[in-house]
Amino acid sequence: MKAVVQTNFDDSVSAYDAYERQTGRFTALARLLAAEMSARVDGPFAAVLDAGAGTGVSTRVFADRAQRTVALDLSREMVRELESAPRVEGDFDHLPFVDGTFDGVAFTASLFLVPDPAVAVREAVRVLRPEGVVGAVAPLGWVDADGRDVFADLERESRSPTGADAVEAALADEFTVTTGTWRFSTTAADVRRFHAIPAMAARLYPTLDADERVAKARDLLDGLEGTVEQRWRWIVGVAE
Template sequence: MKDVVRANFDVSVDAYTDYERRTGRFSTLARLLFAEMAARSGSVSDIVLDAGAGTGTSTRVFAAESDRTVALDISREMLREVDASPRVEGDFDHLPFAANSFSGVAFTASLFLVPDPSVAVREAARVLRPGGVVGAVAPIGWVTDEQRSIFADLDRQSRSPTGADEVEAALEGEFDVTTGTWRFATTAEEIRLFHAIPAMAARLYPKLTAEERVEKAVDLLGSLEGTYEQQWRWIVGVAE
């Protein structure tokens, strides 16, 4: 599974960058997440681990707010794009750091990409200092004005390896958590751009090649028009 995730993100750099350039969604999620983490721990700005840093969009946000930020990602090609902070190629199920190393661990749009988030959450608890804070964001979905899923009338469902409820439950197993939902207006074209990222198109067609899944995803979503709502769950927990 991890090899599949790595391969998916290795070929997603350009599309991921284009989506962020057009929407600013991942940097917005990182800013909002850091604000929630900072509201619950005054020491979060000491040293932050950006777990699942991708191309460094979230890393830049955290680096602007903290004394030191470490970017960790399983994809070497994604990490090549990180232009600041120490970069570590690794798996957040097996963090290559000593216990009590960080004041904050952030999973911005990353923890839902593993089949068992509880493993990564236990690792986050291990590397956090007492009183440290962990934060995660997971997609709930895209809905119409009537709160109806945009996939309700299509022949596919956009599924993460792990749903937002499972991500929240994993964090509840180790931390005292606070949660909420962020809602963003998004256009049909932005939804197609999101699923034009090979790693995200795998939500719809996981068994196809990167090129095939993107082609089918964009075709599937071609009938969408207008504006919709994108929903993300955020979860923040504090270590004892």
């Protein structure tokens, strides 16, 4: 499963960057998450781990609020895009840091990508200082004006769960958590752009190769029109 996720993101660098340039969505999520996390510490962060940093969108946001930000990602191709911050190719289930290294650990749109988020959450507990803060953002999907899942009637291979509930439950086991939902008005064209990222199209067609799955996602979403609402759950935890 992890090797598949890694390959999917290795294949996604240019499409991910193009989506971010066009929408700024991951920057917006990281800024909102950073604000929630910052509200729970005294002063700026000394050291933040950006866990699942990708090409560094979230790293740049956290770097504005921390004296030191370390980017870690499973995908060599994603993380090599990042030039400014210390970067580590690694798995957030096995963090290569000693206990108590950070006062913030942020999972911006990353913790839902593992089968069991509890493993990474325990690692976050270990590398956090006692007063540390953890934050995560996980997708809740897209809904139309009537609140219906826009994918509900679309034929695809997978109805892959978003994992938001599992992420929240894992964090709540170890931290006192606060959670909420962020809603973004999103064009149909942006939903198509999102699924032009091979790693994102994999949630619809996990068994196809990158080009095929992106092409099938484009066909699937061809008829989508107007605007829909994209929802993300945020969860911030402080040590109990």
